[in-house]
Amino acid sequence: MATLFAPSFELPTNIQQLTNLADLRIGAEVIECSDDFFAEAKRMLQFNAPVFVEDKFDDHGKWMDGWETRRKRHAGYDWAIVKLGVAxxxxxxxxxxxxxxxNYPASAAIEACYAPKGNFEDVEWHQILPNSILGPSQHHIFEVKTEMVYxxxxLNIYPxxxxxxxxxxxxxxxxxxxxxQILDLLALENGGRVIAYSDAHFGHPRNLINPGRGINMGDGWETKRRRAPGFDWCILALGQAGSIEKIEIDTAHFKGNYPAEVSVQAxxxxxxxxxxxxxxxMFWPFLLEAKTMQMDHIHCYANEILTQNKVSHIRVNMIPDGGISRIRLWGKIV
Incomplete structure (x- = not known):
């Protein structure tokens, strides 16, 4: 049974720094759809890139890794309502x-609303992506301009x-x-985001703030092998500024390629x-001086934290290179 994997795709730089608000891992879900006869709508919210399994069929026909509706034999179009993981x-x-x-749609449009309690009776839907042409087997990147919170x-697909x-x-x-409340102020679900990094050859630093522990070595930040002096780094913004009480550095699944040391500036x-x-x-004071790392291990630091001052941004230094699965900054909003 042959399996095809989606070709690699790199987002535009300005979008890479944004959060996928429709990520299953932070609580996004499909709450209603017009039809998902061939493939469940929730599949389109999966984090992993889609695959194609050549000889895989189920009771409804060819198995597809995504949302797929039946062929429409009357007027109208299909739709799915997605609750974002975070507003x-x-x-x-x-x-x-x-x-x-x-079997791709001819076009698609997207509406959005603000309904924090999930009540759609009196809600006003705003079209933020007009009906736009789609093509076969490709990414369609659409930038939108709105300052409203949703x-x-x-998602409406035609037909x-x-x-x-x-x-x-x-x-x-x-x-x-x-x-x-003690929170992970850096967590994706609390608004943490990546600002910049030296290298992300094997894994993007946005994985550092994902929920849960890393599922494998690909679910972390991993750089190429450094062949020159120096070390790798990434800059992260906390979702909300606060005072840090505990730092966790997790090297889950990194066994022959974990960093020798990690330090944190803030x-x-x-x-x-x-x-x-x-x-x-590079001139920010240290929140945590360089600490020796172990393979596949959660490193916890509390007494070693150098300041209780308010923190809004950090720089993680991975010395000299390698991979980290997660970074957690536990603290209180100040």
Missing amino acids: GKIKAFDIDTTFFTG THIR DGGIARLRVYGDVQTQITDHN IYIEDATDPQLIPQS
Whole structure:
């Protein structure tokens, strides 16, 4: 049974720094759809790239890795309502039809609404992506301009067909007001994001802030083997600024390629542009001095934290190179 894997695809740089608000791993879900006869709508929210299994069939026909509706034999179109994992300002969509070659929709449009309690009776839907032409087996990147905060989107496909993956990229707008709660202030679901990095040859640093432990070595930040002096680094923004009480550095699945040491620098700064932070980050004071790493291990630090000052951004230094699965910054909002 031959399996084909989706070809590698790299997002535009400006979108790479955004969060996929429709990620199953942070609580996104399909709450209703018009039809998913051939393939469940929830499949299009999966994190992993789609695959094509040549000889795989089920009771309804050819198994497809995505959402696929039956052939429509009357007027109308198909749709799916997605609850975003976190509320946010939507900046771009990726409507991916990979492996849908003769069964992709002719076009698609997207509406969005703000319904934090999930009540759609009196809600107003706004079209944020007009009806747009789709093609076979490819990523379709659509950038949108809106400053409104949304909790749900409705994907309309015309008239029917299949979508392999749907990504909804934006800025998390979750506001946590409990200043006594201990939170991972860097977590994806709390608004953490990647600003810049030295290298991401084998794995992107955005994986550092994903929920849960890494599922394999590909679910982490891993750089190429360094053949020159220096070390690798990445800059991350906390979802909300706070005081850090515990740091966790997890090297899960990294056994022959974990870093020799890791250090963390930190700063509190307001209204800074991302490009401005990059050259300044090398001078930030240390939150955690370089610590020796072990393979496949969660390293916890509390007494070693050097400051209780307010922190908004960190720089993780991976010395000299290698891979880290997760970084957690446990603390309180200040």
